[in-house]
Amino acid sequence: MKTATVPLAERLRPTHIDDLIGQEHLTGKGSILRTALEQGKIPSIILWGPPGVGKTTIANIIAHTLKVPFYTLSAISSGVKEVREVIEEARSQEKVVLFIDEIHRFNKGQQDALLGAVEKGIITLIGATTENPSFEVNSALLSRCQVYVLKPLEEKSLLSLLRHALETDVVLSKKKIELQEASALMALSGGDARKLLNLLELVTDALGDPAVITDKKVVEIAQQRIALYDKKGEQHYDIISAFIKSIRGSDPNAAVYWLARMIEGGEDVKFIARRMVILASEDVGNANPTALVLANAAFEAVNKIGYPEARIILSQCATYLASSAKSNASYVAIDEALAAVRRQGDLPVPLALRNAPTRLMKSLDYHKGYEYSHSYENNFSPQEYLPEAISGTKFYDPGKNAREEELRRFLKGLWKEKYGY
Numbered sequence: 001m002k003t004a005t006v007p008l009a010e011r012l013r014p015t016h017i018d019d020l021i022g023q024e025h026l027t028g029k030g031s032i033l034r035t036a037l038e039q040g041k042i043p044s045i046i047l048w049g050p051p052g053v054g055k056t057t058i059a060n061i062i063a064h065t066l067k068v069p070f071y072t073l074s075a076i077s078s079g080v081k082e083v084r085e086v087i088e089e090a091r092s093q094e095k096v097v098l099f100i101d102e103i104h105r106f107n108k109g110q111q112d113a114l115l116g117a118v119e120k121g122i123i124t125l126i127g128a129t130t131e132n133p134s135f136e137v138n139s140a141l142l143s144r145c146q147v148y149v150l151k152p153l154e155e156k157s158l159l160s161l162l163r164h165a166l167e168t169d170v171v172l173s174k175k176k177i178e179l180q181e182a183s184a185l186m187a188l189s190g191g192d193a194r195k196l197l198n199l200l201e202l203v204t205d206a207l208g209d210p211a212v213i214t215d216k217k218v219v220e221i222a223q224q225r226i227a228l229y230d231k232k233g234e235q236h237y238d239i240i241s242a243f244i245k246s247i248r249g250s251d252p253n254a255a256v257y258w259l260a261r262m263i264e265g266g267e268d269v270k271f272i273a274r275r276m277v278i279l280a281s282e283d284v285g286n287a288n289p290t291a292l293v294l295a296n297a298a299f300e301a302v303n304k305i306g307y308p309e310a311r312i313i314l315s316q317c318a319t320y321l322a323s324s325a326k327s328n329a330s331y332v333a334i335d336e337a338l339a340a341v342r343r344q345g346d347l348p349v350p351l352a353l354r355n356a357p358t359r360l361m362k363s364l365d366y367h368k369g370y371e372y373s374h375s376y377e378n379n380f381s382p383q384e385y386l387p388e389a390i391s392g393t394k395f396y397d398p399g400k401n402a403r404e405e406e407l408r409r410f411l412k413g414l415w416k417e418k419y420g421y
Helices: 032-039 055-066 080-090 108-120 155-168 183-189 193-207 215-225 234-248 252-264 269-287 290-305 310-322 329-344 359-363 402-419
Strands: 045-048 070-074 096-101 123-129 146-149 177-179 211-213
Touching: 032 055, 045 055, 055 096, 055 123, 070 080, 080 096, 080 108, 080 123, 108 123, 108 290, 155 177, 155 183, 155 193, 183 193, 183 215, 193 211, 193 215, 211 215, 234 252, 234 269, 234 310, 252 269, 252 310, 269 290, 269 310, 269 329, 269 402, 290 310
Parallel strands: 045 123, 045 146, 070 096, 096 123, 177 211
Antiparallel strands: none
C-alpha cells in the first residue's frame, strides 16, 4: 500500500488496465494494447503523446500485468552505460521489459545501443516521448517498434480523475473536501493528469481540513507555490521569447542568462538549438552567413552530446549570434514574395525559362530566347526572370551592414535600372 509520503500522482497510479482513465482507443475492449496484454505478449513500442496522459502509467500496467522483470531508465539522467548494464542483466532472464522515459532525449549513439537487444528479443523496449518519433527516434530503432499515439485527456476524464482522487486516495478520502469549482485546476494543469493531481495535492494541503476548493483559491495558492519554469506552460514561451529577443537585440549577456534559465529548468536541448538555427537566418541572415553554419553545427553537436556538456555549445552559439551583425532582409523578402504569390495567383513561367525536354515543348517555344548567363560578359545577361505581371518587383532589399552593402553594390551594378538598387 502506498503511504501518505508518496506524491498523490504516484499513489493513484493504476496497475490494472481497467483502472486507467482515458486512452480507450488503446486500452478499451478489443483494443490493440489490451489484446496484446491478454495474450501475454507485448512488442517493443513507442508511446507518443503530450505530458501527463498516461505513458508511464501504461508502462507500469504492462509490467504488473505480465509479471516480468521490469527496468526503468530516464533519458535525462541515463546513458549508454546504464543501457548496456540492463541489457547484460537481461541476458540471464526472460521477457525483460525496459522502459525509457523521454526517449527522444537519447542521441543517436544512445539509441543505437538498444538496437541489437531489441532486434534479438533480449529486451522488450517501451519508450515514452512527447516529441514526434519520426523526427526524434532514429529510423533503425523506430522500424523495430510499434508506435502508439496517446490522445490529450478530455475534460470529463480529468474530472473523473479528480473525483477518483478525492474519493479513494488514502489521504484525501479521509478529509472533508468539497470540490466547488474545477475550472482553475483544469486551466493550470493544461490537460496534464500528473500536474492536475500535484496541483490538487498542493491546494488541499494549503487549505487544510475541511476545505472548499474554488477557482479563486486555486489561483491564489498556485501563484504562490508553482515552480518558476514549466517546459510546457507560459514560462516556456515567455523565456524562449526573452532569449530570442535578447539575441536579436545584440545583448549576449541577457541571452546567456535566459539560456541558463532554460537549461536549469530542464528545457529540451534540441528545442533551444532549433530556435537558434531559425534565428540565424531570420535575424542575422546575409549580414553574417557564417551564423547559420555555426547554428546548424551547434544543433548537430548538442544532439550528439546532450546535457551537461551541451550547455557550452549552446552558450557559444547564443553569444556568437547575439554579437553578430543583424539583418532580417531575407525574412522580409520571402514573406513579401509569398504575399505576391497569394495576391497574383499562379502566374505563368516566362517561355524562355521553361524546360524543354521534348520536341513538342520546343515547338511551343519553351526555352526559346533563354540567354545562358555564363556565355555573357561578367556571367550576366539582363533578361526577364519574373512573370510579366510583376516585372520589376523588388523583394530582396539588402540590409545596412558591411556584408549586405557588398551584395547591394554587386546587385546595383547589374540591376540598378530595373530594381533600383
